[in-house]
Amino acid sequence: xxxxxxxxxVYNLKKYFPLRESFLDNLLSRERQYVRAVDGVSFSIRRGExxxxxxxxxxxxxxxxxxxxxxxxxxxxxxLMDGVNLGQLGDKELRRERRRMQAIFQDPFASLNPRMTxxxxxxxxxxxxxxxxMIASGEINRxxxxxxxxxxxxDMMERxxxxxxxFLYDKFPHQLSxxxxxxxxxxxxxxxxxxxxxADEPIAMADVSVRVLLxxxxxxxxxxxxxTYLYITHDLATAKYICERIAIMYLGRIVEIGALPKVYGKPxxxxxxxxxxxxxxxxxxxxxxAPMPKGEIPDAINPPSGxxxxxxxxxxxxxxxxxxxxxxxxxxxxxxxxxxxxQFL
Amino acid sequence: xxxDVLYRVRNLSVDYxxxxxxxxxxxxxxxxxHRGExxxxxxxxxxxxxxxxxxxMRMVQPPGYITSGELWFDGQDLMTLSDRQMRDVRGRRxxxxxxxxxxxxxxxxxxxxxxxxxxxxxxxxxxxxDAEARAAELVDRLGxxxRRLDDYPHQLSxxxxxxxxISLALTLQADLVIADEATTSxxxxxxxxxxxxxxxxxxxxxxxxLLITHNIGVVAELSDRVAVxxxxxxxxxxxxxxxxxxxxxxxxxxxxxxxxxxxLQDYELYKMEGSPPDLIVPPAGxxxxxxxxxxxxxxxxxxxxxxxxxxDHYTACWIYDxxxxxxxxxAVTSDQA
Numbered sequence: 242x243x244x245x246x247x248x249x250x251v252y253n254l255k256k257y258f259p260l261r262e263s264f265l266d267n268l269l270s271r272e273r274q275y276v277r278a279v280d281g282v283s284f285s286i287r288r289g290e291x292x293x294x295x296x297x298x299x300x301x302x303x304x305x306x307x308x309x310x311x312x313x314x315x316x317x318x319x320x321l322m323d324g325v326n327l328g329q330l331g332d333k334e335l336r337r338e339r340r341r342m343q344a345i346f347q348d349p350f351a352s353l354n355p356r357m358t359x360x361x362x363x364x365x366x367x368x369x370x371x372x373x374x375m376i377a378s379g380e381i382n383r384x385x386x387x388x389x390x391x392x393x394x395x396d397m398m399e400r401x402x403x404x405x406x407x408f409l410y411d412k413f414p415h416q417l418s419x420x421x422x423x424x425x426x427x428x429x430x431x432x433x434x435x436x437x438x439x440a441d442e443p444i445a446m447a448d449v450s451v452r453v454l455l456x457x458x459x460x461x462x463x464x465x466x467x468x469t470y471l472y473i474t475h476d477l478a479t480a481k482y483i484c485e486r487i488a489i490m491y492l493g494r495i496v497e498i499g500a501l502p503k504v505y506g507k508p509x510x511x512x513x514x515x516x517x518x519x520x521x522x523x524x525x526x527x528x529x530x531a532p533m534p535k536g537e538i539p540d541a542i543n544p545p546s547g548x549x550x551x552x553x554x555x556x557x558x559x560x561x562x563x564x565x566x567x568x569x570x571x572x573x574x575x576x577x578x579x580x581x582x583x584q585f586l
Numbered sequence: 587x588x589x590d591v592l593y594r595v596r597n598l599s600v601d602y603x604x605x606x607x608x609x610x611x612x613x614x615x616x617x618x619x620h621r622g623e624x625x626x627x628x629x630x631x632x633x634x635x636x637x638x639x640x641x642x643m644r645m646v647q648p649p650g651y652i653t654s655g656e657l658w659f660d661g662q663d664l665m666t667l668s669d670r671q672m673r674d675v676r677g678r679r680x681x682x683x684x685x686x687x688x689x690x691x692x693x694x695x696x697x698x699x700x701x702x703x704x705x706x707x708x709x710x711x712x713x714x715x716d717a718e719a720r721a722a723e724l725v726d727r728l729g730x731x732x733r734r735l736d737d738y739p740h741q742l743s744x745x746x747x748x749x750x751x752i753s754l755a756l757t758l759q760a761d762l763v764i765a766d767e768a769t770t771s772x773x774x775x776x777x778x779x780x781x782x783x784x785x786x787x788x789x790x791x792x793x794x795x796l797l798i799t800h801n802i803g804v805v806a807e808l809s810d811r812v813a814v815x816x817x818x819x820x821x822x823x824x825x826x827x828x829x830x831x832x833x834x835x836x837x838x839x840x841x842x843x844x845x846x847x848x849x850l851q852d853y854e855l856y857k858m859e860g861s862p863p864d865l866i867v868p869p870a871g872x873x874x875x876x877x878x879x880x881x882x883x884x885x886x887x888x889x890x891x892x893x894x895x896x897x898d899h900y901t902a903c904w905i906y907d908x909x910x911x912x913x914x915x916x917a918v919t920s921d922q923a
Contacts, residue, residue: 297773297774297775298773418861420861448630448631448800449630449800449802449841449844449845450630450840450841450844450857450858450861451861452844453844453855453856453857453858454857456855457855457857475773475774476846477774477848478803478846478847478848479846481846481848481853482846482853482854482855505848515775516774516775517848518778519774519775519777519778520774520803520848521777521778521781521801521803521804521806521807522803522806522807522847522848522849523802523803523806523830523842523845523846523847524806524830524831524847524849525806525807525809525826525827525830525831526827526831527806527849528806528807529778529807532782533775533778533779533782534775537743537744537745537773537775537776538773
C-alpha cells in the first residue's frame with residue numbers, strides 16, 4: 242500500500258460494547274457478554290475519493306464511521322490518518338487533527354441547534370477555528386470579526402445553495418425545509434475546510450427529488466474543495482450515484498470491497514449478490530425472480546462460527562462453519578471474504 | 587358500481603385545521619380499487635397519501651376532518667355508517683398495516699394474545715381454543731414458528747413484527763389491506779422476503795392491497811396499477827407498466843427520471859427543480875405548474891381535469907386536454923377514474 246495515497250488506513254479495527262449486567266450476573270460471576278459491533282475490519286480510503294460503506298442495520302457501518310472520527314474508542318486495532326496513529330495522540334493534538342474531519346448525519350433537525358440562527362450555527366466553527374488564526378496572522382483585527390464571519394458564512398451558504406443567503410442567515414432551523422436544513426448541515430461541516438467528511442446516511446430522510454439535489458451538491462462540493470468522503474448508507478441504489486469504491490459489511494465484518502462498478506457488476510460474495518438482488522427496481526419489467534436468503538442478520542453477541550453468513554448462504558459447505566474467511570484479492574483491487582467465490586469470476 | 591370494483595372513492599377531501607388556516611391534505615380525490623388488485627399509491631412526503639389511506643378507513647383524527655366525498659366500499663357508503671358500524675368494518679373488512687410495527691403492537695401482550703383478541707373481538711361466538719388454533723396455523727403460514735407465539739413484540743425482529751401485523755390483517759380475512767409504508771423500516775433483504783410473502787398471500791387469500799409508499803421500486807415490484815399523488819391531488823393513475831414505462835404527467839416523468847435504478851448503467855439522475863408547494867396556499871390552476879418544464883399559460887389559471895386520454899390511464903394535465911386558449915373550459919373531475 243502506498244502511504245501517501247491514503248488519507249485513512251484502518252487495521253483490524255474492533256469495537257465491543259459490553260452488555261448491561263444484572264446484579265445476578267455479577268453475583269454468579271457469569272462471563273461478561275459483548276455486542277461485537279465491529280469485529281476485525283481493515284480498509285483504506287484514498288485521498289479525494291468517495292468511499293462507500295454499505296450494510297444492513299446492525300452490520301456495524303455506523304460504528305466504523307464513529308471510530309474513524311474518534312467519536313468512539315476502539316476496543317482493538319489502529320486508525321492512521323496520513324500515517325499518524327490517532328490513538329496515540331494527546332487530547333490537544335487529536336483536537337487539531339479533528340479539524341480535518343467533519344461529519345454529516347441523517348437527521349438535520351437533530352444536528353442543528355434549534356435556538357441558533359442558521360448563520361450563527363454555520364459560523365460557530367469559523368469563530369472557534371479560523372478567526373483565531375486570522376487575528377494571529379494579522380489578516381483582520383478584532384473589530385472586524387463579526388463582519389468577517391458573516392462574509393465567510395454567506396459565501397458558504399451561496400455555495401451550498403442556501404439562497405438568498407442574507408435572508409436565510411437569520412432564520413431558525415424550524416423555518417427551513419428538510420432539504421435546506423441538510424444544506425445548512427453540509428455548509429457547517431465544510432466551513433472549517435475539512436479534508437475528510439463522514440457522511441452517515443446524509444440523504445436518507447429526504448424525498449426523491451430532494452435526494453438528487455443533495456447528492457448533486459455533495460459531488461460538486463467534493464470536486465470544489467477536493468474532499469474525501471466516507472459515505473455510509475444502507476441504500477445501495479443511491480450509493481451507485483456517488484461512491485467510487487465500496488465496502489459491504491455483514492455482522493461486523495467487511496465481506497467484499499472494490500471499485501463500485503466491479504462490485505455491482507460482478508458481486509463475488511453470496512451476501513453482496515443477495516443484497517444487490519433484493520433492491521427493488523423502479524421498473525415493473527424487472528421484477529425479481531431470484532429467491533432471497535432465509536432469515537435475518539443474527540445478533541452480534543454470539544455471531545455464527547466460521548463465516549458469519551454461512552447459516553444463510555446458498556453455497557455454504559462444511560468448512561464454512563469452521564474457518565473464517567479472510568479478504569482475498571480475486572481481481573486487481575477487488576477483495577472478497579469467501580472460500581468459494583472463484584466460481585463467480 | 588361494476589362487480590370488480592371493491593372500493594369506489596369519489597371527491598374525497600380531507601382538511602386539517604392548523605394555526606395558519608385550513609390545510610387540504612386530500613383534495614377531491616376519486617379512484618377505484620379493483621377486487622384482487624394491488625394498487626400502489628406513491629408520492630413524496632406531505633403529498634397526502636397517508637391521509638388518503640386513513641380516510642379510506644375513516645380514521646382521520648382531529649384536527650383533521652373528511653370534509654366531503656363518498657366512500658363506496660363493497661356497495662355501501664361508509665360515510666353513512668355510525669361509528670359503531672364503522673368499527674366493525676375496520677379490522678374485519680379493511681385492515682391496516684403501518685410503517686412501525688413496534689408502535690402498532692401492544693408491548694405487554696404476546697403475539698398469541700394479539701391474534702386471539704382480534705378474532706374474539708369481531709367473532710363473539712368463537713371459542714378461545716379455536717381462535718388459538720387459528721392463530722397458530724396462520725402464524726405458521728407466515729413463516730413464524732409456533733413457539734414464538736408466546737413471545738412479546740420486543741423479542742421479535744423487525745421483519746417478524748411486520749409479519750405479525752399482516753397476520754392480524756389476515757385473521758379476519760379482511761377484503762382490503764391498506765399497507766402504509768409497511769416495508770419502509772425493513773432492511774432490503776427482509777423487505778424482499780416480505781414482498782415475496784405478500785405476493786404469495788394475495789393469491790392464497792384473494793387479497794386486495796392498497797400499497798402506500800414513497801418507494802417507487804416497491805410499487806414496481808408488486809403493484810398492478812399505480813396512482814401518483816402530488817400536493818393533495820391525484821395526477822396520474824393507470825397500469826403500473828404504463829405509468830412507469832410511459833409516464834404522461836410531467837411530475838411523474840420527472841419522478842421516474844430522478845429515482846435511482848441499480849440495474850441501469852446510467853450514473854446521472856434528473857434534477858427536478860423546486861419543491862412541493864405549501865398546501866395552505868396552494869398554487870392556482872395546476873399545482874405542479876411552478877415546477878413544470880412544459881408549463882403553458884392556462885396551467886396557472888385553471889385546474890386540469892383528471893381525464894383518461896388512453897384506455898384506463900388517467901392524467902391531470904392540460905397538455906393532453908385540447909383546450910381553447912381564449913376560452914379555457916372549467917376543470918372537470920372525471921367520474922370514471
